[in-house]
Amino acid sequence: MAAKREFDIVLFGATGFTGALTAEYLARHGGPSLRWALAGRSLDKLQKVRERLAAVAPGFGAIKLLLADVTDPASIQHIAESARVVITTVGPYIQYGEPLVAACAHAGTDYVDLTGEPEFVDLMWLRYHELAVKTGARIVHCCGFDSIPHDLGVWFTVGQLPANVPIKVEGFVRAGGTFSGGTLHSAVTAFSRFRSSMHLGKQRRQAQPLPAGRKIGSTGESVHFEKELDGWAVPMPTIDPQIVRRSAAALDRYGPDFRYGHFLLLKKLTSVLVLLGGVAAVFAGAQFRLTRDRLLRIKEAGAGPSPEQRSKGWFKVTFIGTGGGKNVETQVSGGDPGYGETAKMLAESALCLAFDELPRLGGVLTPVQAMASVLLERLQLAGIRFEVLNR
DSSP: OGGGSSEEEEEETTTSHHHHHHHHHHHHHSOTTOOEEEEESOHHHHHHHHHHHHHHOGGGGGOEEEEOOTTOHHHHHHHHHHEEEEEEOOSOHHHHTHHHHHHHHHHTOEEEEOOOOHHHHHHHHHHHHHHHHHHTOEEEOOOBTTBHHHHHHHHHHHTTSOSSSOEEEEEEEEEEOOOOHHHHHHHHHHHHTHHHHHHHHHHHHHHSOOOTTOEEEEOOOOSEEEGGGTEEEEEOOSSHHHHHHHHHHHOGGGOSEEEEEEEEEESOHHHHHHHHHHHHHHHHHHTSHHHHHHHHTTSOTTOOOOHHHHHTOEEEEEEEEEETTEEEEEEEEESOTTTHHHHHHHHHHHHHHHHSOOOOOOEEEOHHHHTHHHHHHHHHHTTOEEEEEEO
């Protein structure tokens, strides 16, 4: 039984940029009874992380270290079999993620990551969902800024609207912050594998049809000026709307006909044009080996913003929902989205799976499917705000 295992949580990738931030968050907020370990490829680097944790509290100087590498199946199996929950920050996930998902699915171990890669998420569902259902493993992807604020934010918004009616929700993202080398490498890798991602998405849709008698889809809107928020709304080609719509398909509370649109909100039309041009250039460059390698050299994996830069980061996601003749506007907001708050969301997701009373579902699940309002309450206590702005 997972409850009898040596560790409550094992953090794999603790020596990376976001992994180290997640380790520090667990050290500060996991509680004195938390049984956890750090895992990675380099003992020297793991020891340095442990030394930094000892500065938070002397007791963490004795935290256990586990050597593990995705190319060594026995080491990955050991992690999965020794933990109730495994956190992994090791990406790009399409290159390095599958061995740990497979091990957790076989061992009945809960799993969380911070991927934003649709190809990886779809591939893991196709290969391991049925196994995880049988073993009871909860495989929960996208537990960082992709896609916790959006998935839980829409769940929170839907809860303000009448039940059993058609519902439309639009999410508008505003954020300030810098990006890490890991984020760059994951994005460029995802762009370079666009055709494979589309193929796997089609396979998953064929294998996982929508629930009978209900409709789930997009609002279908393109770039437009949003008068209510005084800004230009640009559809975001991220995994977030896919995750939201999968939560909606899994839960009847979203109503018989649910539509969601996901947008980046910009003040100026010139900013929209610059953004679209930049994304197009990176996408095109990712298709060819020479330009792809140059893009990846812009910032090394493992590098990230300084504490001073992270302290200036922020995000606000505004949701406008309509249903049953009622309108509601809500907002999810917090600090540095890509790193400080992502580490918080990832760690709190793992703590939630390890310790909270949740529906006992197995399989490849969305954050809302697995944790819903219980995780939302945890994040509120941790300083991420979920607010109703007006009804």
